[in-house]
Amino acid sequence: MSADSIKLGGKIKPRVLIKVENLNKSFGDLKVLRNISESIHEGEVVSIIGPSGSGKSTFLRCLNLLERPSSGRVIFEDVDISGKKVDIVKHRQKIGMVFQQFNVFPHLTVTENITLAPTLEKNISKADARRRAHELLERVGLLDKKDEYPSRLSGGQKQRLAIVRALAMNPDVILFDEPTSALDPEMVGEVLDVIRSLAESGMTILIVTHEMGFAREVSDRVFFMDGGAIREQGRPEEIFFHARDPRTAEFLSMVL
Amino acid sequence: MKLLETVAGLWQKYYYVYLGGLWGTIWLSAVSVAAATVIGTAIALMKLSGVRVLDWITRVYVGILRGTPILLQLYFFWILLPKAVPFELSDTACIIVALIVNASAYVAEVIRAGIQAVDAGQTEAAKSLGMRPRNVMLRVVMPQAVKNILPALGNEYVTMIKQTSLASVFFVEELMTSYKTVQSATFLALPSLIIVGFIYLILITVLTKALDLFERRLQKSERR
Numbered sequence: 001m002s003a004d005s006i007k008l009g010g011k012i013k014p015r016v017l018i019k020v021e022n023l024n025k026s027f028g029d030l031k032v033l034r035n036i037s038e039s040i041h042e043g044e045v046v047s048i049i050g051p052s053g054s055g056k057s058t059f060l061r062c063l064n065l066l067e068r069p070s071s072g073r074v075i076f077e078d079v080d081i082s083g084k085k086v087d088i089v090k091h092r093q094k095i096g097m098v099f100q101q102f103n104v105f106p107h108l109t110v111t112e113n114i115t116l117a118p119t120l121e122k123n124i125s126k127a128d129a130r131r132r133a134h135e136l137l138e139r140v141g142l143l144d145k146k147d148e149y150p151s152r153l154s155g156g157q158k159q160r161l162a163i164v165r166a167l168a169m170n171p172d173v174i175l176f177d178e179p180t181s182a183l184d185p186e187m188v189g190e191v192l193d194v195i196r197s198l199a200e201s202g203m204t205i206l207i208v209t210h211e212m213g214f215a216r217e218v219s220d221r222v223f224f225m226d227g228g229a230i231r232e233q234g235r236p237e238e239i240f241f242h243a244r245d246p247r248t249a250e251f252l253s254m255v256l
Numbered sequence: 257m258k259l260l261e262t263v264a265g266l267w268q269k270y271y272y273v274y275l276g277g278l279w280g281t282i283w284l285s286a287v288s289v290a291a292a293t294v295i296g297t298a299i300a301l302m303k304l305s306g307v308r309v310l311d312w313i314t315r316v317y318v319g320i321l322r323g324t325p326i327l328l329q330l331y332f333f334w335i336l337l338p339k340a341v342p343f344e345l346s347d348t349a350c351i352i353v354a355l356i357v358n359a360s361a362y363v364a365e366v367i368r369a370g371i372q373a374v375d376a377g378q379t380e381a382a383k384s385l386g387m388r389p390r391n392v393m394l395r396v397v398m399p400q401a402v403k404n405i406l407p408a409l410g411n412e413y414v415t416m417i418k419q420t421s422l423a424s425v426f427f428v429e430e431l432m433t434s435y436k437t438v439q440s441a442t443f444l445a446l447p448s449l450i451i452v453g454f455i456y457l458i459l460i461t462v463l464t465k466a467l468d469l470f471e472r473r474l475q476k477s478e479r480r
């Protein structure tokens with residue numbers, strides 16, 4: 001099934017948010033991404049699965065130019081953001097990212113973590129930013145931690161903070177890079193719940209994950225990556241129950 | 257016991273020479289610490305700017321200053337500077353410039369290392385939020401780097417104070433020079449050396465304790 005035939009809820013085909021054309025990435029002699037071309041539509045939830053070292057994270061990091069592609073283009077909202085003359089800072093404000101290691105700012109309180117970027121880069125007043133931060137914290141059940149420093153938070157709380165920090169910039173898409181891989185098992189659920197409710201609210205999401213049950217449940221599409229390429233992609237039930245590529249089937253038989 | 261008596265006698269007679277020397281050491285240290293910190297920070301930022309030419313220049317600068325003896329550098333500036341500038345320059349001025357230049361290289365390395373020790377994930381998170389490079393550095397990286405930098409910088413300052421003693425080679429007024437002054441007037445080498453050593457020891461112990469205290473307070477604020 002090609003990406004263009006995706007329908008989300010209604011009959012209207014949503015616009016393409018991110019378009020990747022012939023994306024290649026090498027680190028020295030190591031080819032990490034091979035000729036990837038894909039489109040992500042507005043409102044879509046896409047899970048990226050595959051063995052470690054298959055290029056999943058690098059693919060995600062190329063989408064907001066944390067890694068610069070060796071060749072190929074990344075087109076976000078009709079602008080080629082991989083071009084040389086682009087003000088990438090402006091576009092990154094519309095592309096949220098959540099990391100495996102949380103990367104919350106340890107020298108700032110929970111509220112300051114959230115308000116830093118909006119007040120500095122979007123000229124939002126401190127008071128408005130704080131109000132919005134507290135709304136977001138309420139949504140993820142962290143309002144009582146608003147004045148704590150991150151060192152007082154559990155892993156799951158840090159990751160929920162990282163998610164609302166990204167949300168505070170009002171992004172059009174959020175990239176999740178293995179958001180639960182560094183968490184103790186009992187904290188995985190609380191973070192997945194937040195991501196699930198984001199997905200249900202219509203946010204466009206790309207998530208690299210090893211949580212197969214979650215991927216099957218929330219995704220509109222699943223990419224299976226291996227050896228730096230997207231070997232197979234399709235609706236979750238196609239990938240998980242009717243994989244055509246033998247590598248996909250082999251991988252799933254090992255993790256399911 | 258005889259030695260102690262000589263030391264006491266020498267102090268009673270020449271204390272003003274030693275106090276003058278102490279004052280010289282303190283202000284030489286203060287001026288070179290302050291100036292070296294400013295210049296060293298600028299060099300560290302040049303090195304981390306990502307601009308290839310700047311990186312190359314700072315590499316050569318730091319490489320030469322760390323790769324040659326400080327005494328050689330003092331001679332170099334003492335000989336070169338008076339010829340290089342169109343105005344009259346005192347020995348003291350030449351030596352201060354040399355001390356500052358030398359220290360700036362070490363300070364630059366301390367600051368560079370402190371900045372680079374901040375987890376790369378912090379920079380990535382700030383970038384992914386759409387923060388401009390300037391804000392990433394000033395609001396995310398620097399506040400965390402300071403906690404790495406300050407303790408190491410304190411050690412650097414202590415080293416710098418001890419190195420001002422090299423100025424005595426050029427008879428710039430400081431503690432080691434006051435040893436020489438008294439020694440040549442009295443021919444009492446060991447007692448004079450003991451007095452000067454004792455003053456250095458007190459000065460540096462007090463400073464080290466103060467830095468320790470400061471560091472501990474810093475760590476406490478980290479844990480809040």
